[in-house]
Amino acid sequence: MGVRTPSDETPEVFAAVGPRPLSAVLLALVLFVALVSNGRPIDAGDPRPTERVAASLVRERNFDLDEFPDVEEPFARTAGAHRVSIYPVASAVAAAPVFAVASAVFALDETGLALAGKWAASLFSAAAAALLYLAVGRRRPHRDALWTAVVFALGTTVWSTSQALWQHPLAVLGVCAALVCIVRAQDDAAWAGRAGLPLALAVAARYADIVLVGVLAVAIAVRWPRRLPLLILWAAPVVLAVLAYHQVYFGSPLRQGLAADRFSAPWGEGQLGLLMSPAKGLLVFTPVVIMAAAGLVRAFRQGDRWLASACGAAALAHWVLVGRWAEWHGGESWGPRLMTDALPLLFLFLPEGYDLAPRLTAALAALSVAVQALGAFAYDYRWERLRQRPVASAHPELWDLGHSPIAFYAARRLVLPTLPAVADGRIVLREHPIVIAGPRGSRVTFSADALRVEGADETMEDVHEERGARVQDGRLRLRGRYDGLFLRVTPGARARTLELRLVGEGSGTVYVGERGFWSPSVKWTAYPVSGRFRIRHPYTFATSGGPDVSITLARAPGTADLESVALVPPNEPERVIRNP
Structure with missing residues (x-):
């Protein structure tokens, strides 16, 4: 009888093969159901123009908001002969098929637009989590990839930003797709060039991701310099489409709707707030991110230095940039909305964090999901109406631990399960507080x-x-x-x-x-x-x-x-x- 030696061991194949695409599709479907399970859209001022641009594409085949006088400044501006959204339109373009299907079932009135936007955003977010599952699954066992994707979708602001057509869901989808390309490039360098397309999509969806994407692009160029031309070629179609939109609607390919002078927050204030604020801090609303960051450090120490350095530098650069934004707190939203796009770069390493402290990681993951579930089923902007009316420039309410949104909604004990239904061709939200x-x-x-x-x-x-x-x-x-x-x-x-x-x-x-x-x-x-x-x-x-x-x-x-x-x-x- 032979004895099996270490050299005879069959190596694990998850790193080279990864999960099957069908399992990722099934995961996306399950997560989509979870993301929309609260039934109601949680709309806000920022997503409304994008929802209406998507409807305009379906109805009139154009990007203007002339038929939507309810979208007023500062969310829309007059450019030439038309009123247009100040926000990027990539999310509206991607969501247009969802709005087209929705328009065949119910009227795209105020409620119909919000619900169609929620469904589109939830679809993007679920797909993003499925792509992260594929990326993690090429580095770790499939079970690690599965629970990481679930925690990513349900334990972070990926859930809260999926409740309306924010810019973040499509941007996160682009970042997660880029991570799949980057991880696959470890075995096949051709994938390094293909990362240009999802990286360009992330910026097209949310211009504030330019620094995050720039760091990743530079890292790819340094690691695979011969793939730089392909990286540019893959990005070119999206970049040219964005520039063409700017030329047509703003009169110049380099002119767009957002004001460039809004990066005016004092150095350190926004950065600290995005991490520690009781009302908007990442460590408060998603405490499991601590273990994701620890996992990144562990991966670096174990030899995966390029990937850990690239993701860590991109996340750090994004945090520094959005911390300078005048509204770093994200306005009316649940949690640190502006940090959402950097989360895939950290959660790619959550399994390594689990290896360090399994019980602590599991506990923080459960707490993170509970916090996000509270937002999905209880958040209704009441905290902002009570604590931010009138608005104080220093925003002391963002640092009030005893009256934070989490404490407020937990003490309130109110949940808002909702069932959307169609009545007389219109969406009716059947709510049961x-x-x-x-x-x-x-x-x-x-x-x-x-x-x-x-x-x-x-x-x-x-x-x-x-x-x-x-x-x-x-x-x-x-x-x-x-x-x-x-x-x-x-x-x-x-x-x-x-x-x-x-x-x-x-x-x-x-x-x-x-x-x-x-x-x-x-x-x-x-x-x-x-x-x-x-x-x-x-x-x-x-x-x-x-x-x-x-x-x-x-x-x-x-x-x-x-x-x-x-x-x-x-x-x-x-x-x-x-x-x-």
């Missing part, structure tokens, strides 16, 4: 800075403030569009005749809206108010619009300060005392 372990009662009052649900007769549940409604001085202050209070009539109270009583002070019109998860529309009742008011709104479930009740200003001008809200039978007092 749930306050986890929330109180029940029949009356809502307001203390110094919080609402209280009390009363022995449990007629309402899932009570929470909406949009910018703010509790101050014992009142709920409604000042903006759709600021309001939400409550759900409990199942046990729906067979009874009830009365919604509102006490407060204001001017304008207070609206009471009734809807249900399956309701096609909201049933509104308007109550004009001037000065002190006591509103008695009859509620019978059988004739109502549904069990979900909103008290709001809607779109109407005016103000309202609510002192109490009660849901009780018509002839009973509001303060019901429980008998012993």
Whole structure:
């Protein structure tokens, strides 16, 4: 009987072969479902022009926004005879097929545009994670590649930026595709030149990636100097297309919509904030990145010096650049949005970080996914409306640990599961807000800075403030569009005749809206108010619009300060005392 010696060992083949493309496609499909599982688009000002450019390409075969007057400055500007987006249009071009399919199913109105944009962005993000899976799988066992891709997609701002048509998803897709080319070039140098196409795509999607891409391009040229002409040739079609767009719409191939003078943040402020800010820090929202960075260092020490150096230098250069951006915090978004494009360069080495500390890496990965899931299912811009209105130039709220977005939404305990549906040719978002372990009662009052649900007769549940409604001085202050209070009539109270009583002070019109998860529309009742008011709104479930009740200003001008809200039978007092 022979003895097997080390020289007889069959070497592992993952480094030369990698995962099969079919497994990457299946992974992308699973991740796409996960990214859209919350059901609702989380739109913002920046993605809206790109969504409308995609719609314009489908409807009118052009890039202008003339048919979308709702996109105003600074998100659009007049160039020649047309209004155009200030942002790169590569994401709109790539998303146009998704918008074309969507337009055949539902109208591309405000909600339809946002949902189509979310689907396109989620598709790009899922594909990016699948490509990272292929890249990691050529260096590490397939199981390492699989969990790395999942953590990358669901434990970073890749998830949050997939909720609307930001520039990042397509840029990240380009970076991940470039990593596949770079890793494959270790065995076949022809792939080094092919990296030019995805690198150019990353810059075309997001011009701020120019430094990141430049560092990678220089590194490729140094490692494979004979492939430099091919690198340029592969990049040329995308570069020429971008320059042609600039020439047609801005009058010069070197002129574009973004202002170059926005890199004005003090040195160090943005860089530190992008790492450590309780509201926007990478180490706060994606703590597992610590192990990815440690893995990069470990790969360098183990001999993979060129790859680790190239990725590390590109990520570092990107961090320094975007830290100088005046809005380094990324505006209304969940987490360090501006660092998203550099994450593939670090997560390529996450398995090496796992080798150093498996349990710590697993714990940080789980925490990172939990933080991003909180954003996907709970984030609704309410933190910005409360903490950043009015805007303070120094942004002290970004450094307030006790009132950070993560702490705010975790304490709020509100999740917003949503199901998009088509009704009369339009998208309807069927939302079912749930306050986890929330109180029940029949009356809502307001203390110094919080609402209280009390009363022995449990007629309402899932009570929470909406949009910018703010509790101050014992009142709920409604000042903006759709600021309001939400409550759900409990199942046990729906067979009874009830009365919604509102006490407060204001001017304008207070609206009471009734809807249900399956309701096609909201049933509104308007109550004009001037000065002190006591509103008695009859509620019978059988004739109502549904069990979900909103008290709001809607779109109407005016103000309202609510002192109490009660849901009780018509002839009973509001303060019901429980008998012993």
